[in-house]
Amino acid sequence: MTVPHLTAVKCSECPIRHRAVCARCDTDELDRLESMKTYRSFAAGEAILWRGEPLEFVASIVSGVASLSKTLEDGRTQMVGLLLPSDFIGRPGRSEIEFDVTATSDVTLCCFDRKPFEKLVDETPHVAHRLMELALDELDSARDWMLLLGRKTAREKIATFIEMLVRRSDLRNAPNNHTTVLPMTRDQIANYLGLTLETVSRQFSALKKDGIIDFSDRKNLVVKNLFALHQETGDDSDGGVLA
Amino acid sequence: MTVPHLTAVKCSECPIRHRAVCARCDTDELDRLESMKTYRSFAAGEAILWRGEPLEFVASIVSGVASLSKTLEDGRTQMVGLLLPSDFIGRPGRSEIEFDVTATSDVTLCCFDRKPFEKLVDETPHVAHRLMELALDELDSARDWMLLLGRKTAREKIATFIEMLVRRSDLRNAPNNHTTVLPMTRDQIANYLGLTLETVSRQFSALKKDGIIDFSDRKNLVVKNLFALHQETGDDSDGGVLA
DNA sequence: CGCCTCTTTGACACGTGTCAACGACGGTGG
DNA sequence: CCACCGTCGTTGACACGTGTCAAAGAGGCG
Incomplete structure (x- = not known):
């Protein structure tokens, strides 16, 4: 089963424009992102990133659902996050990730090569600030999930x-x-x-x-x-x- | 049982200088933090912050251990984080927190009033950057803990x-x-x-x-x-x- | 139509929670 | 200094929720 790699839509018409990492960007910043981005698609069940693998790109989820999961030596696995449209994959300053990322349904990503994206983050407070908010939101939901899992x-x-x-x-x-x-x-x-x-x-x-x-x-x-x-x-x- | 509020040590002699939110600060930035900070101490078992309470200050842990916990309606509780020296309490842009913060052992905090601190964060990329790193570290350990709790x-x-x-x-x-x-x-x-x-x-x-x-x-x-x-x-x- | 995956349901085992009693330690006051 | 008391920790007996193993049903796709 293959999934066509959709051609990217204009940022200004993007369905996740107002919630993704680009939410606070002005027109100039958006142009710069526009020139960097590529769309990629993954079929349900396909691996997006493996734990420990060098992180070549970061991405926003445009459509579909992806999951983060960790596995014990004997195969028991635990999902540690569910990524919905506008959620972000990959972190500034981290060259690899500590969990597997898998497409749960068919997924389309808006990808950026990691190195140029990090440069952009350093130069664009709007993006850095939004990334911080997204990380804190993930932290809050991770903690809600800890309560669920433990009690x-x-x-x-x-x-x-x-x-x-x-x-x-x-x-x-x-x-x-x-x-x-x-x-x-x-x-x-x-x-x-x-x-x-x-x-x-x-x-x-x-x-x-x-x-x-x-x-x-x-x-x-x-x-x-x-x-x-x-x-x-x-x-x-x-x-x-x-x- | 009361705990004396220790007088603050010089930032340059601070035991958590190299790992806390101030880790990347230069001398000027450190001076500014120096003039803003206050030390507070809490005895083991004492509440530091309650869930939902307006967040007046943010702080770094100087010594001791504090915990973050969530509670269900019937009293079951789950710790969702353990804060050790150099860890940070409170977040830029959040006026309240979603869990209780309690002193597990006797604790000393290096506190900053929230509003001025947020201003400083906006003007000091070194601090903003370090805060981001600390948040991502917390996210990683939260996810490790989810695996432990779930499996x-x-x-x-x-x-x-x-x-x-x-x-x-x-x-x-x-x-x-x-x-x-x-x-x-x-x-x-x-x-x-x-x-x-x-x-x-x-x-x-x-x-x-x-x-x-x-x-x-x-x-x-x-x-x-x-x-x-x-x-x-x-x-x-x-x-x-x-x- | 037949295969394969996903789901449902049952019987049973086992790990962990619950309830209860006792023991150990530390602080307080006589 | 010692007796008392409260908190914290240990251990046992038992119950119960969830995991394990197994079989069969339901739906989708070639």
Whole structure:
């Protein structure tokens, strides 16, 4: 299975223009980025970068979902990050990365060669500042995930995961009719949540049996009761729904 | 129990001079920091900052250990970071934090009022750059911890924890005679590792029974066989000892 | 149509949490 | 100086959640 390398769109028309690393750039800065960038695409399941490999390029995710994962010697793996459109791969001043980056769905990246990009970062406070914000956002979500991994039950993990997906995907629908698409297989969800795929499957079934969610097929789910779902996450009772 | 607020030492004589946020500063920049800083001390167990509280100051840890933790509605808590000397509290552009910061041991901080410090960051690339590095280091260790929380067994978690302490504390001793001090109670270790305090205690006992570690008292432990300890961490077999 | 991957479900095992009792240590006050 | 008390740590018995192993169903693609 091959994926065509899409031709890059103009930065000014880019769907992630306002949230990616270029979010704060003025027109001149954008022109400079424009001249440096290349688009690359990866099919679902394909490796984007391997741990320890020298880092030739950095990139923003234009479309699709990528994951960061770490593996123990005996093969147990844990996802340590989920990258969505506008998220950034690679860091200034780091020549390699400490985890594998994999395309979870089909992915399109807006790539920059690392060395010239680092030069640009040094000369462009707007970009440096935005990179800092993106890193801090990742740090916050990593810490939320540590709480989930260390202290939540399987049911709470699944409920939290679904709630996160619903919040990010579909705010257009009427309340109590939230629908969303699972962007990954049961196995990948298990690796994200620190569970086995069997436990993931069982917890989905249990939430379905309790009337909180429903599946139209494997990937598409409807949250029938968002309040009840939130009650299952273990987080503050006021939290999400009313916020 | 009160802790005296130590008078600040000269930046040029500061023990964390070469690793903290000021690491890359030249003499002029250091003078400016010097004029802004205040020392504060906190006794073991004391709260330094509460989640959601407006962030009045940022700080570097001069001595002692502080922890970041998150709590679920029913009281389950998870440490999401351990701050050692030279680590930084607070972020540019964030007016509050999403976790509690607590003094684990007696702690001394080098504090700066947030607003003037942010101004300084904007005007001082050396500081901005160093802050970025510190954030990325934290992100890397958060991700290592996610792997531990999600996939390691209790014994692997304890072995990893001890190995981390030994690496950071005592490189002066001869091989196979590594000694270290546990900077926290069993309960705090449990919250760091996503375990219960009983499990922590049992795993310490098991490693002692297997001749891998030994205790002279509750806090002081000797690693009698560092290679065997590393074998218990679940990490790559080549990893630490030979590196 | 048949193969392959993904998913579901069941039976069972085992690691870790829970509950409880006891022991060790350190500080305080008589 | 010693007795007391509170905190912290250890150990045991048991329960329960989640992992493991196994089999079969569901859907997609050649």
